[in-house]
Amino acid sequence: MSALPLNPALFHLDKDHLWVMHCSEGPVPRAGMRVARAFMQKELRPWEVRWEEDFQGIPAALRAEAAALLGGRPEDISLSPTTSSALVTVAQGFPWEPGDEVLAPLGEFPSNAWPWLALRSRGVRFREVPLWEGHRAGVEAWASEPPRAESDPETRLIEAIGPRTRILALSWVRFQDGLKLDLQRLGVACKDRGVHLVVDGIQAAGTVPANLEGLSAFATGGHKGLLSPQGMGFLWTDEHFRQSLSPSGTWLSVEDATDFSRPSTDFDRAWLADGRALEPGGPNLLQASTLLESLRLINGARVPAIAAHVALLQARLLDALDDTGWRSDVERLRLLLQGGRLGSILALHHSGKGPEVLDRLLKAGYRQGVFASVREGYLRVAFHGYHTEADGDRVAAWLRGSTAIVDDPWSRSDRARHDHTGILQSH
Numbered sequence: 278m279s280a281l282p283l284n285p286a287l288f289h290l291d292k293d294h295l296w297v298m299h300c301s302e303g304p305v306p307r308a309g310m311r312v313a314r315a316f317m318q319k320e321l322r323p324w325e326v327r328w329e330e331d332f333q334g335i336p337a338a339l340r341a342e343a344a345a346l347l348g349g350r351p352e353d354i355s356l357s358p359t360t361s362s363a364l365v366t367v368a369q370g371f372p373w374e375p376g377d378e379v380l381a382p383l384g385e386f387p388s389n390a391w392p393w394l395a396l397r398s399r400g401v402r403f404r405e406v407p408l409w410e411g412h413r414a415g416v417e418a419w420a421s422e423p424p425r426a427e428s429d430p431e432t433r434l435i436e437a438i439g440p441r442t443r444i445l446a447l448s449w450v451r452f453q454d455g456l457k458l459d460l461q462r463l464g465v466a467c468k469d470r471g472v473h474l475v476v477d478g479i480q481a482a483g484t485v486p487a488n489l490e491g492l493s494a495f496a497t498g499g500h501k502g503l504l505s506p507q508g509m510g511f512l513w514t515d516e517h518f519r520q521s522l523s524p525s526g527t528w529l530s531v532e533d534a535t536d537f538s539r540p541s542t543d544f545d546r547a548w549l550a551d552g553r554a555l556e557p558g559g560p561n562l563l564q565a566s567t568l569l570e571s572l573r574l575i576n577g578a579r580v581p582a583i584a585a586h587v588a589l590l591q592a593r594l595l596d597a598l599d600d601t602g603w604r605s606d607v608e609r610l611r612l613l614l615q616g617g618r619l620g621s622i623l624a625l626h627h628s629g630k631g632p633e634v635l636d637r638l639l640k641a642g643y644r645q646g647v648f649a650s651v652r653e654g655y656l657r658v659a660f661h662g663y664h665t666e667a668d669g670d671r672v673a674a675w676l677r678g679s680t681a682i683v684d685d686p687w688s689r690s691d692r693a694r695h696d697h698t699g700i701l702q703s704h
């Protein structure tokens with residue numbers, strides 16, 4: 278394997294913690310700690326916080342770096358604390374008519390459900406679409422069939438678009454099964470039908486190369502593949518789509534907001550046309566500086582190189598699991614991987630093993646210093662640009678060594694009782 282896209286030495290990794298769960302929370306690079314400390318040093322002496330360099334400069338640099346990550350324009354970026362807050366901004370600002378509809382895949386992470394469900398009192402319907410045969414979610418999540426290479430989730434979504442559908446809202450990479458949707462195909466179909474494609478991109482940002490063609494909005498938090506602390510992310514909006522949204526209405530949403538030669542109480546001002554109109558107010562400079570540092574690192578490494586590296590590690594891990602209790606799922610995942618259907622989450626389906634088995638497996642991993650996660654019937658292993666082949670081999674050794682747990686007959690006979698239990702929390 279050639280040089281790693283991200284040097285592991287940039288992170289505070291140790292041999293007792295092999296972290297393969299940036300799909301929950303990514304490790305922050307050491308440089309993030311340095312910039313946070315430097316910024317707090319300034320805050321101790323507020324006369325050192327500079328108006329242009331910090332108050333305006335940090336958010337502007339972050340918007341530019343976020344735009345570079347997505348291949349977009351800085352003026353289309355709005356800083357937003359989380360994926361949820363970004364989607365809420367779109368949901369609350371959109372010009373709805375009673376009877377309008379938001380369409381979404383079945384089993385979205387709640388960040389991409391509650392903002393739309395909250396519109397019920399305004400007469401807006403939220404409709405979920407199963408993406409493949411046997412796809413289930415909610416209390417039936419553990420009884421779901423997993424996605425397969427021959428599944429065609431895009432066609433199901435496109436065919437489900439109805440006369441009142443205004444927005445199709447979906448995760449680019451799904452949090453539980455790791456399936457990556459074809460945004461360009463969906464974008465073209467949405468455009469043809471006058472529907473807006475709104476994307477929750479948090480499980481792909483930083484590990485999958487982006488293409489904004491055909492999208493109306495893209496939301497992400499910074500705390501997963503973008504390797505930053507929780508609480509700072511961004512929203513990208515297409516210029517024309519943004520003009521249809523209500524602005525946030527903060528003191529910074531208007532022209533000349535920081536020109537103090539003009540009385541701040543002069544409310545005769547135009548709304549800003551760029552992404553700042555959708556921001557939530559004064560920027561969180563501490564968090565913006567850490568996300569900025571992480572984005573510089575990721576853009577420097579180049580996302581296509583990270584994605585290619587992750588795919589190599591995934592293929593290698595699948596090869597190592599060919600003759601284990603996971604064999605029935607390995608071929609399914611291999612075909613998905615070869616078809617370009619996966620992001621950085623390799624999600625092994627429990628295939629009837631049930632929550633107890635997966636929980637014991639996870640705990641066996643913790644004891645060996647391997648930290649993976651379980652969500653809704655899937656054991657998730659998420660590689661990033663700093664993982665090595667040796668890391669992959671260690672994950673393989675854990676899973677191969679857990680054959681007794683996977684094949685435990687008690688667990689199998691007991692599993693029917695637990696088919697409908699919910700998410701197992703991993704930490």
Ligand SMILES: Cc1ncc(COP(=O)(O)O)c(C=O)c1O
Nearest residue numbers: 359360361386388448452479498
């Ligand atoms: C697909 C998806 N969207 C959103 C989130 C959470 O995003 P935020 O906390 O930034 O709102 C998660 C977290 O697990 C997720 O997997």
